[in-house]
Amino acid sequence: MARLTYSAQDSVYKVFDLNNYSMLYYSISDKSVQEIKISPGIMLLTFKRATSHVPLQILSIEDGTVLKSFNHLLHKKKKVDFIEQFNEKLLVKQENENLQILDVRNAEQIQVSTTEFMTPSAFIFLYENQLFLTFRNRNVSVWNFRGELVTSFEDHLLWHPDCNTNNIYITSDQDMIISYCKADTEDQWMEGNAGSINISNILTGKCLAKIKANDAPPKEEEEEECSSSGSRNSKQRKTAVAEALEDITSLFYDEERNEIYTGNRHGFLHVWSN
Structure with a gap:
């Protein structure tokens, strides 16, 4: 189990091991990181949005190794309602758009109509x-x-x-x-x-x-x-x-x-x- 802390003064994320409350030997200090989501064994880093995409990274919690980096395409001028991670699945929803369920291993994507799945x-x-x-x-x-x-x-x-x-x-x-x-x-x-x-x-x-x-x-x-x-x-x-x-x-x-x-x-x- 891991716990993430953030220092607003230094713009640094630190990862702690809840088994012994010790800090793991790496930290994340990229000021372009907007949000971090934690799943068992991995973390999803969401970076500042570009015009038509959002940069994403998946890291190993154990040592901070970057497992995958990719850009997820977005509709221009529509706000992102949420980006959530569940193991290898990525859930992305924009305002008045379908829910996208992306498998980050093979880029397969499922879309769920906005009439069926509301934010x-x-x-x-x-x-x-x-x-x-x-x-x-x-x-x-x-x-x-x-x-x-x-x-x-x-x-x-x-x-x-x-x-x-x-x-x-x-x-x-x-x-x-x-x-x-x-x-x-x-x-x-x-x-x-x-x-x-x-x-x-x-x-x-x-x-x-x-x-x-x-x-x-x-x-x-x-x-x-x-x-x-x-x-x-x-x-x-x-x-x-x-x-x-x-x-x-x-x-x-x-x-x-x-x-x-x-x-x-x-x-x-x-x-x-x-």
């Missing part, structure tokens, strides 16, 4: 499954590198429209996604900002489980039959669950303990366990 706000690459997630307008989609939509989720509308990845967890097997989501209208039994924690299968899009504000406590009509203390306790519990699901800013899943940890903007930590 997302964020990506998550699934290296185990050779797939990638896109996030756009609170929606999550799963794609393969043939440009085919693999999964659309049946019940996974994210809370944040701009995809706050602090509120998203992908399991180590990359088969489940756990996110802080917008609650269904019928789930919102009280006024407030309570969302829900949704757990979905990445490959099928099916919702496997959901933690929501009205889970477990009895309904209002059932509360009337309870004793006064029982009614108060159930209402208190409903309030506590709803408050814990408000304004969540971070989410983590402990796969060994099968527990979900959430933190909110007030600085409180909550643990959700079976």
Whole structure:
């Protein structure tokens, strides 16, 4: 594993080995470098754009050796929405243009119509499954590198429209996604900002489980039959669950303990366990 740092004062990138936190013996000091993307074992360097192309380099993370240098042709006067790298695949999208999926080994290219693939706000690459997630307008989609939509989720509308990845967890097997989501209208039994924690299968899009504000406590009509203390306790519990699901800013899943940890903007930590 490698970590990249950048000194704005010196315009120098440095690569650190996360196994022992030592700096690898090379650095990158080319001021024309605009962006660096890291994939397992390699880095993609994006340089300042020319009129009709963008210069690119692929480097070995281990020693900084240049593995490949090439220019990717662009449409003039159209801004680049993104350039992303996944192993030997390069994803390039310009404004109002098709998505291009380029294999840098043999220059083979796949184009995905702009009507099918619209520019997302964020990506998550699934290296185990050779797939990638896109996030756009609170929606999550799963794609393969043939440009085919693999999964659309049946019940996974994210809370944040701009995809706050602090509120998203992908399991180590990359088969489940756990996110802080917008609650269904019928789930919102009280006024407030309570969302829900949704757990979905990445490959099928099916919702496997959901933690929501009205889970477990009895309904209002059932509360009337309870004793006064029982009614108060159930209402208190409903309030506590709803408050814990408000304004969540971070989410983590402990796969060994099968527990979900959430933190909110007030600085409180909550643990959700079976």
